[in-house]
Amino acid sequence: xxxxxxxxxxxxxxxxxxxxxxxxxxxxxxxxxxxxxxxxxxxxxxxxxxxxxxxxxxxxxxxxxxxxxxxxxxxxxxxxxxxxxxxxxxxxxxxxxxxxxxxxxxxxxxxxxx
Amino acid sequence: xxxxxxxxxxxxxxxxxxxxxxxxxxxxxxxxxxxxxxxxxxxxxxxxxxxxxxxxxxxxxxxxxxxxxxxxxxxxxxxxxxxxxxxxxxxxxxxxxxxxxxxxxxxxxxxxxxxxxxx
Numbered sequence: 050x051x052x053x054x055x056x057x058x059x060x061x062x063x064x065x066x067x068x069x070x071x072x073x074x075x076x077x078x079x080x081x082x083x084x085x086x087x088x089x090x091x092x093x094x095x096x097x098x099x100x101x102x103x104x105x106x107x108x109x110x111x112x113x114x115x116x117x118x119x120x121x122x123x124x125x126x127x128x129x130x131x132x133x134x135x136x137x138x139x140x141x142x143x144x145x146x147x148x149x150x151x152x153x154x155x156x157x158x159x160x161x162x163x
Numbered sequence: 164x165x166x167x168x169x170x171x172x173x174x175x176x177x178x179x180x181x182x183x184x185x186x187x188x189x190x191x192x193x194x195x196x197x198x199x200x201x202x203x204x205x206x207x208x209x210x211x212x213x214x215x216x217x218x219x220x221x222x223x224x225x226x227x228x229x230x231x232x233x234x235x236x237x238x239x240x241x242x243x244x245x246x247x248x249x250x251x252x253x254x255x256x257x258x259x260x261x262x263x264x265x266x267x268x269x270x271x272x273x274x275x276x277x278x279x280x281x282x
Contacts, residue, residue, distance in 0.1 A: 080270065149211075
């Protein structure tokens with residue numbers, strides 16, 4: 050099935066640096082979501098975006114819903130060791146509580162060097 | 164907040180056998196979903212399960228291979244039938260939760276997953 054184009058595939062950064070990752074799609078999604086998955090765990094929701102152009106923050110995380118509804122980015126400021134993990138973007142055709150399953154990106158592996 | 168649990172958390176199975184995975188939520192939910200995550204890969208939607216109706220399967224997934232039950236608003240099962248090594252994956256359920264029940268957004272939240280290895 051369709052997948053979102055997520056980049057970068059992996060990132061090696063120093064603690065304290067800012068991180069940026071993005072997702073693009075050839076088709077429109079009405080909801081964009083960002084999840085983090087730690088080893089042995091299910092994905093944990095970080096941020097949900099429901100309106101084109103929307104910019105939403107959750108602590109050190111900021112995400113934006115692209116104006117064309119075909120892309121989104123996630124920024125993490127001042128990274129800390131517990132930010133290590135795999136970050137997934139996901140798109141949903143429905144808007145806010147829709148009945149659709151999610152289409153996922155391939156993930157960004159974030160590795161923080163001490 | 165809502166709690167989503169899955170059983171078993173992991174299993175090792177022989178090819179040709181079947182495994183039934185359970186997903187339990189401590190709140191009533193309308194929509195439940197089942198995903199597969201192959202080793203080192205992203206998540207792929209298998210099917211959508213509404214209480215009281217047949218599950219809706221995505222392209223590439225069929226009911227004979229992945230039968231799903233949804234007997235009530237807090238429970239669902241996914242069976243992986245006639246398993247082969249290619250079925251080795253993490254199987255995850257997710258539920259659509261309203262704002263405030265498990266977080267600040269009305270959207271999908273995931274269980275911890277079931278790690279399946281088929282020999």
